[in-house]
Amino acid sequence: MGKKLKCDWCGVGLAEDEGLRLIQPERNLGASFCRLEHVVPWLMQKNDWHIWPKVEVPEEAGPDCAQTGKELEDDAWYLVRRRDGVEVADGFTGYDAVLAWAKAGGRYAPG
Numbered sequence: 001m002g003k004k005l006k007c008d009w010c011g012v013g014l015a016e017d018e019g020l021r022l023i024q025p026e027r028n029l030g031a032s033f034c035r036l037e038h039v040v041p042w043l044m045q046k047n048d049w050h051i052w053p054k055v056e057v058p059e060e061a062g063p064d065c066a067q068t069g070k071e072l073e074d075d076a077w078y079l080v081r082r083r084d085g086v087e088v089a090d091g092f093t094g095y096d097a098v099l100a101w102a103k104a105g106g107r108y109a110p111g
Contacts, residue, residue, distance in 0.1 A: 008046065009038035021080045022098065025055045039079070039102045043095065058089035066090035066107070067097035079106075 005014040008031045020033040029049040033039050058080050064071055070093055077092045079102075090107060092098045 005032045007034040007038055008032055008048070008050075009042045010034065017082050017085055019082060021078075021082070023052070023055050023058075023078050023080065024049070024075070025057050025078070026075045028052055028055045030055055036102055036106045040099065043099050043102070057091075058087065060087060061089040061091045064091070065093045065097050067101040068093055 005016065005019070006012060007014060007019065012034045014032055014034060018034075020036060020039065021030055022033065022039060023030045027049075028051055030052040031042065031049055033042065057076070058078055061072075061078055065076075072091045072093065075094070077094060077098055078089050079092070079098060080087055080089045088107070090101070092101065
């Protein structure tokens with residue numbers, strides 16, 4: 001990516017190794033966020049992606065959708081959290097799955 005990233009919802013600057021990246025590898029699209037709570041309004045109101053070179057499926061991503069449990073296909077979306085050099089990736093079947101998962105609180109939502 002090379003250039004300084006910022007949250008696509010609130011505009012706060014992000015270091016390369018912090019925040020969240022919502023990506024569509026099949027289309028080389030991405031968006032950056034400082035926190036999960038910014039993904040929901042961005043998807044609902046803005047949803048304006050950036051073209052990023054060489055967007056790849058995260059190595060640590062599992063084969064199934066984090067929201068629906070369905071097997072991911074080539075057009076899957078991924079939400080990658082970066083913090084202190086560690087990446088955690090969740091895959092999704094598309095817009096509806098990401099939105100529902102983020103609204104519910106994501107990976108660490110109360111069970």
